[in-house]
Amino acid sequence: MSANLALAMRLLRREWRAGELRVLLFALVIAVASVTSVSFFTDRVYQALLSQASDLMGGDLVVSSDHALAPDYAAQAITRQLQAVETRTFPSMVLGPKGAQLAMLKAVQTGFPLRGTLRVTDAPFAPDRVADGIPKLGTVWVEPRVITALGVKTGDTVTLGAKTFTVAAVLTGEPGRGGDMFNIAPRVLLNLDDLAATQLVQPASRVGFALLLAGPAPIIADYRLMVEAKAERGVSAQGVQDARPEIRVALDRAGRFLSIAALSSVILAGVAIALAARRFARRHLDSSAVMRCLGASQQTIARIYAYQMLVLGVAGSLLGCLLGYFAHLALVAALGSLVGVDLPAPSFLPAGVAFTTGIATLIGFAMPPLLQLKNVPALRVLRRELGALGAPGKLTYGLGLSVLAGLMFWQAGDVKLGAYVVGGTLVALILLVLIALGMVSALRVLRGRPGSSWRFGLTNIARRSAGSVVQVVAFGLGIMALMLLTVLRGELLDEWQKTLPEDTPNRFLINIQPAQIDELKKFFADNGVKAPDFYPMIRARLEAINDKIVNTTTLQDERARRLAEREFNLSWADTLPKDNRIVEGKWWSPPDYNKPLLSIEEGIAKTLGINQGDRLTYSVAGEKFTGEVASVRAVEWDSFRANFFVMGAPGFLNNFPATYMTSFYLNGDRHQLLNDLLQRYPNVTVIDVAVIMAQVRSIVDRVTMAVEYVFLFTLAAGLVVLYAGIQATQDERLLENAILRTLGGSRRQIMQALAAEFGALGALAGLMATALAAILAYVLATQVLNVPYHISPILWILGVLGGTLGVGMAGVLGSRHVVSQPPLATLRRVTA
């Protein structure tokens, strides 16, 4: 075995020196470098997005509990060198000189928030600033509504339980605020060390305890696992992705966009390596036969090639990883200021993915033909026609395809996305093979007929049928991956950006009484604010599912328990709200009005185990009603429009007491308008989602930028596919053109034939690739990314023209040396 290894290495060294490995190694290094740089970059951008989103929560992880957390939670954080601060939250009355207001008190420790900032101002709705620390002992920071309701200003005093505090600032921004948008009393923030003196926390008080944590992502993930493993009743861990639906949806979508970009580079890498590996195997047919003749056993030959591929795979992949790493550093340096945040240190997972892509694709695609080499009969030394490698697409490539499919699933990190991209690529592969075979047999009719060099070029496609099929498939898949990325960075990202136009509502008004609707409409009209729509809201609690009382203590899932315990806002509408899509059942039509029908959002339905046809019983202020789930809806939460988990058919809920809500867009400099509004309608609550919206916008912007730059890197892998694709038939072409030259063929005729051949291959590949990319993009847009997509005619022009010209020109240029070599030299070399 060691003798084989040593021999394999000696042969590898000799082949390297002779230049035999250049195409393969080049394809491997560039493909792996492309996957590495793309994966590193997308991973870091995604990590940056996550850490930025953590600003909204005040930490990377929040452990919440309905009872005091055992000291072990903080101790475990200290052991892991995580930053940690505690908070307590509970509702209480705040007393001021003019009355009382129910507020949500939050007592915080020095260091809060670990992520993001607190923002304060001196008067409600005046320009604010980043706060310095937390409220000092004896002081509180309060939200504008407390100021309005109690008629106080900064410097005045308010009473919380047994202690009087000075209002030191007006609180305008707080991470973690608005976790439950429609269920909030105004915030009063105080120092945790003051809490005991208020004597508000008694054994029966409903206090929310929380431990906020921040630190490196893997340690946070580990800590979270520890919390989940404890599975302590009433304790739950929330990461940023579980926090706000808008951010979660935007992050998920960002992740998918970045995954598709990275997957495109994996497809290209796979094609490039597969092509180069196939060429390597073909060029070693004779060597295998000679070695068999010289006494090498099948096992020896198999081992020699296996060792060679392993060493080549490891070396090429390592080199590719290094190159990709440095390329991504250059990208980060170039984009540093544009990305706008400090990118977190890279995790080394992307290098692992790329390394495995390199080795696994090389072995997956190179080993089947190389293992065939061991079966090359030694008699080939006497009869060359024996032992030719089988055509592509046969089962021998099943291993390579399975490996690549597995890697794509891994890279996708999402079963649905993985299934669509892998399935789409496989379907594309099969269709490309079939179409290429069809073209080969269609062009066969030209064989044997006299004609121009153009015709000769086209019949070449039919004569070199196996090579032509390989080329159409390779060029087709390559162009498809590039087109998919083109659509992704163009139309699909545009559509996502369009979901959040400049005037997207950034303020929500809730608790509006029915009688105030007309007045408010007038108020908005007088102030030049676009008249918003008003939606009814009924606060209800879920009592029973299919007449079975909901027992929150038996629910295993913490989120399900939270959802079941709280009050829901129900609404009704005659038309399906924009950004909602029916996934099960159907939306009601006029004959269904007044019937007890409900429509439920799919996420909450899944969490609570509710299906279409189930009967839900709610109680509203003690009165119960039951409705049947007529439909399940998917909701685009990151659209920032008013959306509801549960909606009823018109007429069904009209008799229950309702308040109304609306949303509108307010320019940043019109704070006074809100002051006026709150003074006139003190019962109304304003919720500012501008910060969250800015966060979602920045996610979209950064993903756009990342995909844009990733595109450039992926192009490099595309060029390798082009190069390796042209090389695929170069050996046969060399001999053929030497014979043509010997028979008097002019350089011009041969060049024309080459242009016709590669132009036709490129046109067919481009046409097929565009069609396949458009279909795949449509499926991904509607099923995975949830954005609308319309196939652009420019895509067809780009694909077909790009394919014809790109492949045609590259083919002619890449084959020039075939024509420029003296025919005798070629003949002697090839026939020797």
Added chain:
Amino acid sequence: MSHTHTPVLVVEKLGKRVDMPEGQLEILSDIDLSIFSGESIAIVGPSGSGKSTLLGILAGLDIPTSGRVLLNGEDFFRLDEDGRARQRGALIGFVFQSFQLLPSLTALENVMLPLELNDLPHPVETATDVLQRVGLGARLQHYPRQLSGGEQQRVAIARAFAPKPKLLLADEPTGNLDSRTGGQVIDLLFELNKERQTTLVLVTHDDNLARRCSRRVVMTSGQMSEHA
């Protein structure tokens, strides 16, 4: 030419048939042949007479449909393919019409290859010696593409003799060479054969070449007859 009475290769009732669309085609039938150590034997005959098929079977590269071949007293076709490869490595050297040098290896490395594959000692020294013997001492680091046809065939001869085989099989060794170069290559082949006491079996069209061998067998439509 002196030779002992131990046959290196014995062929008994050898036949080879292949299936063709129009029925079975008999390429070789009832071939009997004994080749003794130190002999040189030419297999001649027109194209399509079965010479190369016979050579392929003698080398264990092809399988007969009937009869047997004893190499050094052992039934060659009772071994599996890997067993025959080992026997080839240990006992047989080859010279082909189309040279069959590996293009990515230098002249020296091509000659070293059978020594390395069969784990023989001192491959560099042995290969260098043989290449010097065939007059290519100055061309050790040249690739096949940098050598003329005659030089390439001399490298192939050096490769065949390097592992000191008992039996040397040559398939039209001058077929790709002009007559002058061909003559030089044949001189070399016979000199080495004599020096190293190898048994030589060669397939050729060339009567002059055939006459230099100690024995001559003629193939006609798959049948063999021996001429003195």
